[in-house]
Amino acid sequence: MNHLRYLTLGFFLILAACQEKTRDIDYTDWSHYGGPEDGSRYSALSQITKENVSQLEVAWTYHTEDASERSQIQCQPIVVNGLLYGSTPKLNVFALDAGTGIEVWRFDPFQVLGGENSWAGTNRGVSYWEDGADKRILFGAGNWLMAVDALTGKPIPSFGEGGKVDLRKDLDTDREDFLIVANAPGVVYKDLLIIGMRLSEGLDAAPGHIRAYNIRTGKREWIFHTIPKEGEAGYETWDPSTISQIGGANNWAGMTVDQDRGIVFVPTGSATYDFWGGNRAGDNLYANSLLALNAETGERIWHFQAVHHDVWDRDFPANPNLIRIQKDGKWIDAVAQISKQGMTYVFDRVTGEPVWPIVETPVTQSTLGGEFTSPTQPIPTLPEPFMKMTFQKNDILNLKPEWEANIQAQLENALMGDTWLPPNGDHPIVLFPGMDGGGEWGGASFDPTTQTMYVNANQIPWIIQMTANANFENVGQAVYTNYCGNCHGLELKGNPPAIPSLIGLKEKYSPDSLDLLLRKGRGAMPAFDYISKENRAVLVDYLLGKAEIKTDKKELESVNSQLHPRYYMNGYKKLVTKEGLYGSNPPWGLLTAIDMKTGMKKWQIPLGEIDSLSAQGFAPTGTENYGGPVVTAGGILFIAATKDEKIRAFDKETGELLWEAKLPASGHATPAVYEKNGKQFLVIACGGGKGTKSGDAYVAFALPEK
Numbered sequence: 001m002n003h004l005r006y007l008t009l010g011f012f013l014i015l016a017a018c019q020e021k022t023r024d025i026d027y028t029d030w031s032h033y034g035g036p037e038d039g040s041r042y043s044a045l046s047q048i049t050k051e052n053v054s055q056l057e058v059a060w061t062y063h064t065e066d067a068s069e070r071s072q073i074q075c076q077p078i079v080v081n082g083l084l085y086g087s088t089p090k091l092n093v094f095a096l097d098a099g100t101g102i103e104v105w106r107f108d109p110f111q112v113l114g115g116e117n118s119w120a121g122t123n124r125g126v127s128y129w130e131d132g133a134d135k136r137i138l139f140g141a142g143n144w145l146m147a148v149d150a151l152t153g154k155p156i157p158s159f160g161e162g163g164k165v166d167l168r169k170d171l172d173t174d175r176e177d178f179l180i181v182a183n184a185p186g187v188v189y190k191d192l193l194i195i196g197m198r199l200s201e202g203l204d205a206a207p208g209h210i211r212a213y214n215i216r217t218g219k220r221e222w223i224f225h226t227i228p229k230e231g232e233a234g235y236e237t238w239d240p241s242t243i244s245q246i247g248g249a250n251n252w253a254g255m256t257v258d259q260d261r262g263i264v265f266v267p268t269g270s271a272t273y274d275f276w277g278g279n280r281a282g283d284n285l286y287a288n289s290l291l292a293l294n295a296e297t298g299e300r301i302w303h304f305q306a307v308h309h310d311v312w313d314r315d316f317p318a319n320p321n322l323i324r325i326q327k328d329g330k331w332i333d334a335v336a337q338i339s340k341q342g343m344t345y346v347f348d349r350v351t352g353e354p355v356w357p358i359v360e361t362p363v364t365q366s367t368l369g370g371e372f373t374s375p376t377q378p379i380p381t382l383p384e385p386f387m388k389m390t391f392q393k394n395d396i397l398n399l400k401p402e403w404e405a406n407i408q409a410q411l412e413n414a415l416m417g418d419t420w421l422p423p424n425g426d427h428p429i430v431l432f433p434g435m436d437g438g439g440e441w442g443g444a445s446f447d448p449t450t451q452t453m454y455v456n457a458n459q460i461p462w463i464i465q466m467t468a469n470a471n472f473e474n475v476g477q478a479v480y481t482n483y484c485g486n487c488h489g490l491e492l493k494g495n496p497p498a499i500p501s502l503i504g505l506k507e508k509y510s511p512d513s514l515d516l517l518l519r520k521g522r523g524a525m526p527a528f529d530y531i532s533k534e535n536r537a538v539l540v541d542y543l544l545g546k547a548e549i550k551t552d553k554k555e556l557e558s559v560n561s562q563l564h565p566r567y568y569m570n571g572y573k574k575l576v577t578k579e580g581l582y583g584s585n586p587p588w589g590l591l592t593a594i595d596m597k598t599g600m601k602k603w604q605i606p607l608g609e610i611d612s613l614s615a616q617g618f619a620p621t622g623t624e625n626y627g628g629p630v631v632t633a634g635g636i637l638f639i640a641a642t643k644d645e646k647i648r649a650f651d652k653e654t655g656e657l658l659w660e661a662k663l664p665a666s667g668h669a670t671p672a673v674y675e676k677n678g679k680q681f682l683v684i685a686c687g688g689g690k691g692t693k694s695g696d697a698y699v700a701f702a703l704p705e706k
């Protein structure tokens with residue numbers, strides 16, 4: 001071998017090391033939450049093209065037949081070996097022939113769990129694992145993690161106890177009476193299923209530790225404490241006298257695994273109580289963080305906290321995208337995390353180094369009694385935000401003078417400004433970006449061939465009012481405030497139509513029927529079977545307006561003690577006119593393409609349309625949207641998500657609308673793209689139920705037979 005050859009070999013080895021070019025990912029695969037294994041929501045299928053997309057027609061429809069008023073389907077289905085797996089409004093899991101939509105099996109978890117455990121809530125997808133002939137589907141139903149045979153839908157008896165694992169156990173706490181909902185599917189790494197959970201946003205919340213379960217046995221293999229124990233790194237970012245009683249910092253958004261490097265990327269949410277953190281002084285690691293953990297052991301490799309000491313409920317809302325980008329001529333294997341606050345954070349996957357500088361920036365400080373906000377927050381210099389970052393007087397909806405006057409009247413006493421305006425005791429504040437983003441759980445898609453990221457967003461102001469916490473008069477009121485007040489408001493007014501008012505329940509419920517509803521939950525309202533029987537009884541008395549509520553003096557003293565927030569947030573409220581129009585100038589729904597080589601926006605368009613406003617001559621306003629995009633090698637970006645009950649195809653290069661179709665109900669979910677028998681399909685769950693009518697259909701589209 002001559003010197004030149006050695007030299008060439010050496011050169012290629014160095015090049016290989018720099019690029020760390022890993023195994024090619026199969027982008028025709030749709031077997032993960034997020035489609036291919038990198039969470040890209042990208043499909044290399046190209047039978048459906050810009051030229052023929054307008055010919056798409058319904059190939060099949062599957063009705064789950066278990067929808068109810070306000071029920072939803074948030075599931076992004078997966079497809080493996082020609083079977084499509086998804087879930088229903090009542091959390092049944094099914095397998096369909098992906099080519100015909102004909103049901104192969106369907107499993108109702110509550111047949112195994114028993115009626116007492118019947119669960120409302122949502123499920124965003126299932127996970128698939130196989131070893132030879134042993135093929136399993138893993139999914140969450142309430143606080144249960146379950147495993148069934150992927151070919152028959154029968155529970156796997158050797159997994160946990162008869163096919164199920166109770167996620168309330170093995171949390172390294174001395175309690176088990178928690179609200180836990182495994183709504184996002186876990187991720188598979190070798191024989192491990194790594195999973196997070198949705199929790200209560202109140203003081204009763206469990207700590208949001210991340211866990212890995214052995215898929216063969218159901219045994220917990222590792223746990224990462226997102227709220228550290230004494231002696232663990234991050235513990236110093238809390239008040240040691242209260243840390244053991246704080247919950248949250250959980251992952252409800254899903255995760256993404258770098259299979260080659262064995263790193264799992266885990267985005268987390270805020271610590272509880274969400275809106276006043278005086279009893280959790282400090283930055284509160286690992287809340288609101290992107291964690292890079294060793295998938296084998298759960299050890300932390302690096303972390304980034306996007307919101308220090310969160311008082312806005314700025315959970316990371318979606319699983320991150322593993323992206324490979326070329327910046328300044330150099331290839332970087334990066335991870336990109338979108339956020340509710342409309343910013344995208346991008347890091348080198350291995351080192352955690354930001355790809356573009358992220359600058360700690362001074363922000364407005366809270367004046368709420370006892371609160372400690374962080375003096376600075378980290379703001380990425382790039383990529384550009386995918387929505388507006390401030391709400392000022394001139395952003396108030398002014399399409400018609402009466403709408404403007406209505407919003408102005410609501411804001412008379414309010415504070416407004418930028419993303420980091422903290423909740424205030426004397427004034428309502430405009431929360432912008434709002435509680436539901438910015439970015440949401442539909443996530444972003446990334447086209448590896450053009451290095452472009454696509455993300456949909458809500459651009460809607462919310463209004464936050466804090467109420468000072470006078471001492472509770474009885475335990476019923478305390479229980480209500482702690483478990484129910486966030487959603488139904490401290491004055492029980494709710495936020496109709498999504499969250500009903502609880503005034504006058506006496507006319508509708510007996511003590512028994514109300515207790516039953518609380519134990520079982522309904523639709524988007526979680527079950528509260530974990531509240532003790534005694535506390536449920538006083539809560540029911542309180543809600544039914546009983547004159548005398550039996551109250552244990554000691555308990556009342558204890559609930560009125562220090563740990564309780566000195567301020568409560570008075571209900572999740574969007575800023576809207578009498579007619580229900582959002583209080584900012586449109587667009588209210590956005591779709592954005594970002595060039596990830598440069599961090600600059602390529603295009604941005606309104607997403608969705610309100611027909612009654614278009615009819616009055618207004619430009620398309622976009623609509624509130626939940627559910628994500630997918631992008632394909634055929635040059636198309638597919639997305640439903642909007643409240644106008646449509647699915648659309650856009651030219652991925654320009655954002656031009658190429659096709660749209662009416663759905664039986666809004667597709668508040670992310671589509672799946674796959675091939676069966678040489679034919680490309682696009683399928684979307686149409687569950688509605690977010691202020692629009694509920695639905696029970698999965699609708700598949702394909703090109704007509706020639």
Ligand code: HEC
Pocket residue numbers: 069070071480483484485486487488498499500501502505508514517518522523524525526528539543
């Ligand atoms: C996460 C938000 C959330 C929380 C927390 C919550 N609820 Fe609800 N609640 C809802 C939603 C959404 C509905 C509508 C459910 C449906 O019908 O689909 C609802 C419905 C109800 C209803 C039925 C109202 C009617 O008109 O029939 C009652 C009663 C109720 N909730 C009581 C409570 C109580 C008591 C608590 C505290 C223990 C509580 N809720 C906590 C969101 C919530």
